[in-house]
Amino acid sequence: MELSNLGFDQWFEAHAVQLLQEGDGVARVSAVDRGSYLIRNESGEVSAEIAGKFSYQIESPVHLPCVGDWVRAQYYDNDTAAIIHGVFPRKTFLRRKTAGENVDFQMIAANIDAAFIVQSCHFDFNPRRLDRYLVMSADGGVEPIVMLTKTDLITRDELAQKLAIISSVTKAKVIALSSITGSGFDEFRQTLSPGKTYCLLGSSGVGKTTLINRLIGREAFYTKPVSGTGEGTHTTSRRQLIVFSQGAMLIDTPGMRELGLVGVGDGVNMGFEEFVALSSNCRYANCSHESEPGCAVRAAVEKGEFSEDRYSSYIKLKKESEYYGMSYLDKRKKDKAFGRFIKSAKKQMKD
Numbered sequence: 001m002e003l004s005n006l007g008f009d010q011w012f013e014a015h016a017v018q019l020l021q022e023g024d025g026v027a028r029v030s031a032v033d034r035g036s037y038l039i040r041n042e043s044g045e046v047s048a049e050i051a052g053k054f055s056y057q058i059e060s061p062v063h064l065p066c067v068g069d070w071v072r073a074q075y076y077d078n079d080t081a082a083i084i085h086g087v088f089p090r091k092t093f094l095r096r097k098t099a100g101e102n103v104d105f106q107m108i109a110a111n112i113d114a115a116f117i118v119q120s121c122h123f124d125f126n127p128r129r130l131d132r133y134l135v136m137s138a139d140g141g142v143e144p145i146v147m148l149t150k151t152d153l154i155t156r157d158e159l160a161q162k163l164a165i166i167s168s169v170t171k172a173k174v175i176a177l178s179s180i181t182g183s184g185f186d187e188f189r190q191t192l193s194p195g196k197t198y199c200l201l202g203s204s205g206v207g208k209t210t211l212i213n214r215l216i217g218r219e220a221f222y223t224k225p226v227s228g229t230g231e232g233t234h235t236t237s238r239r240q241l242i243v244f245s246q247g248a249m250l251i252d253t254p255g256m257r258e259l260g261l262v263g264v265g266d267g268v269n270m271g272f273e274e275f276v277a278l279s280s281n282c283r284y285a286n287c288s289h290e291s292e293p294g295c296a297v298r299a300a301v302e303k304g305e306f307s308e309d310r311y312s313s314y315i316k317l318k319k320e321s322e323y324y325g326m327s328y329l330d331k332r333k334k335d336k337a338f339g340r341f342i343k344s345a346k347k348q349m350k351d
Contacts, residue, residue, distance in 0.1 A: 001042050003028075005247060007111060007197050012070055015088050024072040024085065029065045031240040037065060039073055039082055040241070048073060048082040062095070063087065066107035067239040067251050068197060093140040094199060097260030097324055109199045109239060109251045114143040114191075118202030118211070120150045121158070121176075127165055131271060131313045132259045133201055134170055135321075139267030142199070144172045145191065149206055152178040169310070170271075179210045189215065194247025201253060212242060212252055261321050268321055272314045274306065290315065 006028050016026060027039035027048075037048040050065070051074075058064060065071055070088035075081070094108040094115060117133040119125050130146065137144040146166055151159055159176060166174055175191065177184025188211070192198065200208040239253050261267070269276045275297050279287060283294025290298070301311045 003042055005195055006040065006243070007195060007249065008070065011091055012088055019086060019088060020072055021085075023074055025075055025082075027071055027073045027082065028241070029067050029069045029071060031238060032065070032067050033238040037084065038240075039071060039084070040243075043079065046075070046080055046082055048084050051083045051085045054085050060105070061098075062105040062107055064107070066110050067241055068110040068112060068199075070111065092142045094136060094142060094201070095140060096136060096256070108201075108253060111197060112140070112142045112199045112251070113193075113196040114145050115199045115201050116145050116147045116175075117172075118147045118149055118200055118206045118208055120153075120206045121148050121162060122150050122153045124203050124206050125162060127169055127309070128313050129203075129259065130166070130169060131317065132261065134172070135261060135267040135271040135317055136201075136259070137267075138270035139261075144170065146170065146172050146174045147188075147202075147211075148174065148176040149211070150178060150180075151176050151183060152180045168307070177211075179214055182214075185214060192244070192246070192248035192250070197241070197249045197251065199251040199253065201256075203256065204254070208252060212250065215244060215250075216242075260324065261317060268314070268317050271317075272310075275311070275314050 003026060008026065008028070020026070025041060027041040029037055030040040030045055031038040037050075038045050039048045048071075065084055065087050069090065071084045072086045072088070073082040073084050076083070090110040092112050093110045094112060095105045096108060098106045115133075115137050117130060117137070119130060125148075134144050148159070148162060148166075154162075163174060163176065173191075175184055175187050177188055192215075200211065202208055239251060241249055241251050243249050275289065278296045278300055279289065281296035282289070282292070284292055287295050287297075289295050297311070300306055301308060
């Protein structure tokens with residue numbers, strides 16, 4: 001296998017000239033689990049850890065290696081283990097706000113060509129949550145593909161209604177399939193191209209691992225029985241990159257209960273382009289599209305040109321992104337000030 005088969009193209013080759021040092025090898029992060037790593041190169045997959053110097057230089061968790069990253073590594077013990085000395089720049093990425101009160105970024109995956117946003121046709125179907133995934137994809141420059149699973153649990157009319165709702169939200173490609181009947185799987189397989197990297201995003205129990213097992217043709221990854229409601233239960237515990245025999249790569253991710261967004265203004269604009277286009281007609285250039293007079297966006301909603309739900313989702317995500325974005329900047333300022341204090345204190349102790 002060549003590195004190009006793993007997605008190492010001319011874009012990364014150009015950065016390699018500047019980043020690589022003598023003795024370095026190039027590898028791709030294939031799994032991350034509680035601070036331990038697996039990396040893959042032309043020869044195979046080995047365990048890896050972060051170099052102490054590199055760890056010390058990292059200013060934020062966002063700079064740690066994540067699944068899909070290309071890294072410069074030094075191998076030892078007859079190439080059975082490695083130390084990671086640096087991370088290549090990311091061409092694309094998927095990230096969210098860390099769960100809980102802490103305001104920071106959490107990387108989900110990097111260097112993704114397309115993200116399959118998976119929602120079940122049953123209880124998990126949620127257009128507002130879909131909006132969040134679409135904004136996340138737009139923020140990181142990743143092409144979104146919406147995937148509706150478990151179509152066998154609803155009628156054709158119900159499926160048509162859900163497809164109509166999705167088409168009103170996004171122009172992204174939509175694939176509807178069933179792991180029970182096999183419907184839609186040929187279209188899914190045809191979407192996967194050799195040398196390209198894809199990512200599965202969605203809540204727990206929507207059938208992401210089952211999709212992978214069906215693509216492989218065997219129960220390669222463990223799945224639990226469905227619940228009494230017909231929904232699956234959570235099984236995936238880590239992010240990992242899977243290389244299929246036909247050459248495509250797919251990153252499986254654990255289900256996400258929280259999907260907070262930080263500083264994704266451009267992503268919100270790209271996810272709600274219809275409102276952004278109208279905003280140029282607002283009376284005020286800095287219109288928030290809520291209560292200002294002469295707001296073209298609000299006027300269009302009141303005329304019924306756009307749904308109230310779609311508008312509410314836009315305002316909510318816009319506010320959330322701005323609020324957490326400001327909180328993140330404040331946190332970074334405090335972290336840098338504390339870092340300068342520590343360096344100054346160490347210098348005084350040496351003197």
